[in-house]
Amino acid sequence: MKLLISVNFEEETKNLLYDHMQLLTKNCDKGSFTKKDNIHLSLVYVGETTQIGAVVETMDAIDSEQFEIALSDNGKFRRSGGEVYWVGIEKSPELVRLQKILYRSLVRKGVMKEKNEFKPHLTVSRDTVIAKDMIPETDFTAKIPVKRVSLMKCEATREGISYTEVYAKDLYEAKTLL
DSSP states (O other), rough: OOOEEEEEHHHHHHHHHHHHHHHTTTTEEEEEEEEGOOOOOEEEEEOOOSSSHHHHHHHHHHHOOOOEEEEEEEEEEEOOTSSEEEEEEEHHHHHHHHHHHHHHHHHHHTTSSSEEEOEEEEEEEEEEEEESSOOOOOOOOOOEEEEEEEEEEEETTTTTEEEEEEEEEOOOOOOOOO
């Protein structure tokens, strides 16, 4: 089973991101755009594995408060056949800490091997060719709450990639002192 650990977003955030994606499509000759329901922030791409129990155990060990993230710039990764366009996420200390805890635990358990540095981003489109070589400006000021972490199953279907939550771990609410 192909798995990833992600932060999924509330409908309001998905709508904001989807609106930005629609601006990008106006300048495209071609592209495969992320469906609104598939918008997520990948923390750890586990890949093909049968060690689901070890992944769930890793998630259960998370002892983190809820926090907020902020969208940042946007850009592209160059690929042959078309670029991958993305919206960046600021590297907050809480986000980086959460990702490292998950990633290092999965490496120690032998679920996955060491990989590249964490570059938090939301994939907007793949195999994209921009007609005017223009990426729309972003004006994202919203803070996005991170309240839970989800284990997602990734499947290729006739309609494209499908993500299904198979497990989730809620982060705890910070206690305020009176």
